[in-house]
Amino acid sequence: MSAAPRLAARPGTARLHLRPTTDEDVPALAAAFASNADILPLAGVSHTTTDVPAVRRYLREAAAPHGGLTLTIVERATHTVIGVATLLVPNSADGVPWIGLLLIAAEHQGKGRGREAVAEIEWLLGSRGWRALRLNVVAANSRAMNFWRGIGYRPYPAGCRAYDGRPSATVMLAKPLSTSRPPGVSREEASTWFG
Ligand SMILES: CC(C)(COP(=O)(O)OP(=O)(O)OC[C@H]1O[C@@H](n2cnc3c(N)ncnc32)[C@H](O)[C@@H]1OP(=O)(O)O)[C@@H](O)C(=O)NCCC(=O)NCCS
DSSP: OOOOOOOOOOOSGGGEEEEEOOGGGHHHHHHHHHHTTTTGGGGTSOTTTTSHHHHHHHHHHHHOSTTEEEEEEEETTTOOEEEEEEEEEEETTTTEEEEEEEEEOGGGTTSSHHHHHHHHHHHHHHTTTOOEEEEEEETTOHHHHHHHHHTTOEESSTTOOOTTSSOOSEEEEEEEOOSOSOOSSOHHHHTTTOO
8 A cells, every 4th residue: 555645735825815806805805904094095095995885996996907806815724804915917017917905904914924925926926927026115104115125025126216316105116936936726726817
């Protein structure tokens, strides 16, 4: 009798599952938006985007452009919806994938969930041949700036500044992608998400 094959542990991203957002996710996501109410304007979202109809409208608009995709971030163990990521794959302005918004419910922040969700998105895109990921951050959103810088995102173009030489209010960050990160969703599942 042959020994059962040893299954490699999936580090990090094994705690989370990302899947396309459905209408059933919206109430939990509205609660996640509401828990970040004070920071929403700095995340590029109107401060009134905290109830179910407003969040539904926001997520529909984020998914509307060609390449628009919203992914709900779920805890594998409890099936709790803890956040959302909006993507453009790619942004038609530059032909590169962008993250529009990454939002984790306040009570789940600071526990590595944001880092894992981004690792998952990076793998999803890297495994589909995309070589970079970009996003805009409001410079005054210091928590988000520290977060993105802490996971390897850097100003693009390097050291970019506003035309008058002062630091700009929003900073474009970018990171090169590789295919090496282990998946938390199967390639087959992910292949149905993109057009
Ligand atoms: C920004 C955000 C997504 C980060 O998610 P998170 O789950 O809290 O972040 P993590 O716990 O994965 O942190 C990962 C790293 O980010 C950095 N970081 C996170 N919070 C930080 C803080 N308050 N101060 C400094 N660094 C911080 C650290 O480098 C941390 O590394 P560590 O885990 O080794 O300490 C979350 O705070 C959020 O949803 N904010 C509101 C919405 C928003 O502003 N989104 C960004 C605009 S796109």
